Amino acid sequence: MTETPQHISNPDLTTIFGGVYYIHPSNTASKLMTDVFDGTSYIDWQESILLSLSTKNKLGFIDGSLPKPPATDHTYKAWCRCNDLVKSWLLASVDKTVGRSVRFKKTAADVWTDLAERFGQPSSTLLYSLQKKLLLLEQGSDSISEFYTKIMAIWDEIDNQDPLAICACNNCICATGRKNLKSQQDSRVMMFLMKLNDDYVQARTNILMMNELPSLGSAYRFCVQEERHKEIKQVVSSSHESLAFAADRRKFQDKNNFTKSTY
Structure with a gap:
């Protein structure tokens, strides 16, 4: 009986197009974003990272939906390679100071969680600064469009720091979120x-x-x-x-x- 070649019975999952472990050849040298995170504007950075990872089908490596498989599992090597790639993307998306504090985390999910716990909490100082900026803002010599852009930018920052409360109950009939x-x-x-x-x-x-x-x-x-x-x-x-x-x-x-x- 002819033996089945090892590379056919256990294909490299990182080469199978469309799969969660697929790695495009250009991705190994690519960056998720040009501007790096320096400890400020975490929400904006987080949103950009999520969008980038979503387009590359790699969100599962940071949101916990694709945990590390056992070493005996046929997906283990592909998972490790993808995890290392996503971790390298995250480290390349933060400045050196922030990067040094998370570089020894074992998984990309650990890096993501650590950054979220440290920088994802609302800043009272920043909220105060934004509210003061909003209070002092006037149209002045700006056109309606220019003024609207300025005030919306402040409101967007406030929403990032202090999101609107929504109702989390199942089959909600109180319409709390809509009222708010x-x-x-x-x-x-x-x-x-x-x-x-x-x-x-x-x-x-x-x-x-x-x-x-x-x-x-x-x-x-x-x-x-x-x-x-x-x-x-x-x-x-x-x-x-x-x-x-x-x-x-x-x-x-x-x-x-x-x-x-x-x-």
Whole structure:
């Protein structure tokens, strides 16, 4: 009887396309992200890492859903290789100071958990700084779009540090999460309107007089329309002033010409 070759009975799982252990040849030298984590803005870094690992089908190596198999298991070698690869990706995504503190962790999941425990907790100091920044923010000379981008950036940072509470009960009928979200949105719509320049008092009044406050995005679009309307009026007004000035100038020239012709 012909013996089955070892490489056929136990194929290298890291070469099987589509499998969780598959490693593309380019992945061994690639990085998950260009900017490294230096101990600040952990939530942003975490989200970028999760997205990158998801596209590479390697989330299981950090979220605990793919634990280390026994040494006798046929997936053991492939798991170890993938784990080392994911761990190297994580270490390459943090600066040297942070990296030295986790480099001797055995698994990528251990590295991930350690970083989450140290840097994933809300920072009261940062939240205070963001709230103060929000309090001092005004539209000033910014366009509606520029101002909206600035205030949304602050709110995004606040949400990262202090996520909105949601109901965790099964078959929820209290709608706590939806109520909390609506309350947050209404508060932000009013804050957005309050911080606009006085030029938008009419838009502010129209929105506040609605039976139910619109979403933040809808309030933004409403104010942008008002901004464009003001720009059009300004252009038309400038055109009328230019025409009136030209007419007055022509009358003055005609009068001078008439005066000269009488002599």
